[in-house]
Amino acid sequence: MNNDIKTIQVDVAVIGSGTAGLTAHKAARQHGKRVLMMESGPYGTTCARVGCMPSKLLIAAAEAAHAVTAAPAFGVHAGPLRIDGQQVMARVRSERDRFVGFVLEGVDAIPAEEKLRGHVRFIAPGKLQVDEHTIVEAASVVIATGSSPIVPxxxxxxxxxxxxxxxxxxxxxxxxxxxxxxxxxxxxxxxxxxxxxxxxxxxxxxxxxxxxxxxxxxxxxxxxxxxxxxxxxxxxxxxxxxxxxxxxxxxxxxxxxxxxxxxxxxxxxxxxxGRSPNVKGIGLETAQIELDRHGVPLYDKHTMQCGKSAIFIAGDASDELPLLPEAADQGRIAGDNAARFPEVLPGLRRTPLGVAFTEPQIATVGATYQQLCISHAGRFAVGAVSFGNQGRSRVMLQNKGMLRVYAEFGSQRFLGAEMIAPRAEHLGHLLAWACQAQLTVHAMLDMPFYHPVIEEGVRTALRELALHLQKGPVDVPDCADCTPGA
Incomplete structure (x- = not known):
């Protein structure tokens, strides 16, 4: 071994400085622990650099272009459409850099002794080597190494x-x-x-x-x-x-x-x-934890603990839900538990909410149809609405899409929804809050609905769902197309 390698001891070592890593670092520090965050790539989260923020900048430009082409249907004529590609991409890059700058300001505010640059690999369960310059001995470790796009x-x-x-x-x-x-x-x-x-x-x-x-x-x-x-x-x-x-x-x-x-x-x-978790090349074979067939550590999704070890995992590296809110929640849970180890407690896992910013937008809330076909086979009902003739959607010439909502027979508790719908990002939040609050369908229908709004489509779907719940399991949907392996 290189005699120039130095050794340092910390309470919590965090591998990665993305959304999950930064959140884990902050959570562990709040326990008064000595925390070290290590990074081999550029600082700045995937979301800010190459993910959610720059993609939404490009989508915003596309929406502006589409508004011009759609305007004549309203009797509004703006003249020939001209798209300046260089200007479009200049704004995308400029605003992207601004968002990355905010993240870098946060990283710069972290004390120098709590950051270390270099590739990290396990050489023992609580022992890490950073390039050829440092050995880190840690009481607990958080793996927050992110993911990378797959290219065969x-x-x-x-x-x-x-x-x-x-x-x-x-x-x-x-x-x-x-x-x-x-x-x-x-x-x-x-x-x-x-x-x-x-x-x-x-x-x-x-x-x-x-x-x-x-x-x-x-x-x-x-x-x-x-x-x-x-x-x-x-x-x-x-x-x-x-x-x-x-x-x-x-x-x-x-x-x-x-x-x-x-x-x-x-x-x-x-x-x-797709994206692949960055778990190869970090020496997990020496960490003495169990891995799945893809080489991802097996962990408890409520504590983010890998087996019974002092190793925790968070963010895209966990291969669960590659979304920023999930990475932040997982990072917080992992950081808390790494700092308080061996006392490990369940953390808050929120109702799943996923949004694709297409037009119409796509959203899934709570349990998906496929999941319910496994967990609630014969025990859930479905309500639906088409946005083809929904009032506000038609006014805006955005009358395309469908919403399907799910609830449990007996308890009548709302379980989830899937949709392609106008402004689904907002409908998704509304339904996610109802799902996390464990509201019944009747309680949701007692809530106020204004007119004319997209949300009236939600009410239409819930009304149909309530009727099916009242009739009983005779209306159970056919799950043949969504069983495992189908």
Whole structure:
């Protein structure tokens, strides 16, 4: 071992400085513990640098462009639409840097002795090595190493024109064409936004999944609505990627559900097939904790403790819900428990809420349809509303989408919802609060509803749900399409 390596002792070592790591660091410090946060990459959270904030900046530009094209339907004529790609991306990068700056200010405020740069790996359960310069001996450890976009090796061979969402926000201009592979939240948000900004976009989806939806009727509606706006090809996989001869693009060969192949050229291919937890290469095999088949530590989701050890995990590294609010909650729980170890207590896990900022927006609240088909088979009812003729939606010419709400027979407690709907981000919050408060459907219907508002659609769905609850389990939905492995 290098004799120049120094050794330091701390109460809590936090690996990673993203949302989960920063929150864990703060939570542990509040217990008066000696805390050390270690980072090998750039400071600044995924959300601020390459995630939720820059993507919403791009979406905001797309919404402005779409408003111009939609205006004539209201009798408002603004003249020919002109999109300045360089100006669009300059604002995205400038505002993104501003958001990152806020995060960096917070990191700068952390005392220097509580931060350490370098790649971290376990060399024993409570012993970490940082590059070749420091050994950290810690009473407890929080793993908050985040996640990275997945790009299959054979795609990487097609060159630098095969990108992830990280690269999009470094563009100085909009491309002429883009292939998006994957119909998850990232692929749909960026695909629709860029299509609205004049980029020729084709999205390839291996199956019929749309974002985080599992309800077959909402899925079908979402696929129809979004495919009506830009080129989405479901049941179509990528068979091959290759550089163009001049290196300025990618030749993409796709294969549809009938086995037919088609080769097309795009300026870029965006790999949006998911993210992988950053748990490889950090020596978990020496940490003496149990791992799942993907190499992610097994942990208690209420305490974030890995087995009975003094090791905790939080954020995207946990491979649970890669969302900023979840990362913050997990980081807080992990930091608290790491600081008070061996006394470990359950922390607050809020009602799940996921939103995709497409238009219409997509939201899931509480238990999904697929989850209920497993946990409540034969014991839950469904209510629905179409936004096709919903009053306020029609006024705004945003009358597309569907909401389905779920409740338990007997208790009549509201369990969750899935939707593609106008302003679903707001409907989702409303329903998430009701779900976390464990309200019954009748209690929700006793709440005030103004007129004319989108929320009246929620009331329509709840009224249908109440009728089905009253009739009893004869109205149990068919769960055949959402059982495990289907």
């Amino acid at each position: 090796p054979e795609w990487q061979a097609a060159g630098e024109r095969v990108i992830t969402s990280d690269a999009v926000f470094a563009w100085t201009d909009l491309p002429r064409s883009l292939a998006v592979v994957g119909a998850g939240v990232i692929g749909l948000e960026l695909g629709q936004a860029l299509a609205r900004l004049g980029v020729r976009v084709t999205l390839f989806a291996r199956g019929a999944k749309v974002a985080q939806l599992t309800d077959p009727l909402v899925l079908a509606e979402a696929g129809k609505v979004l495919a009506g706006e830009f080129d989405i090809r479901f049941q179509t996989s990528v068979a091959h990627l290759a550089k163009t001869d001049d290196g300025t693009g990618v030749l993409l060969t796709s294969r549809d559900g009938e086995g037919q192949e088609k080769t097309e050229q795009f300026e870029y291919v965006l790999a949006a097939i």
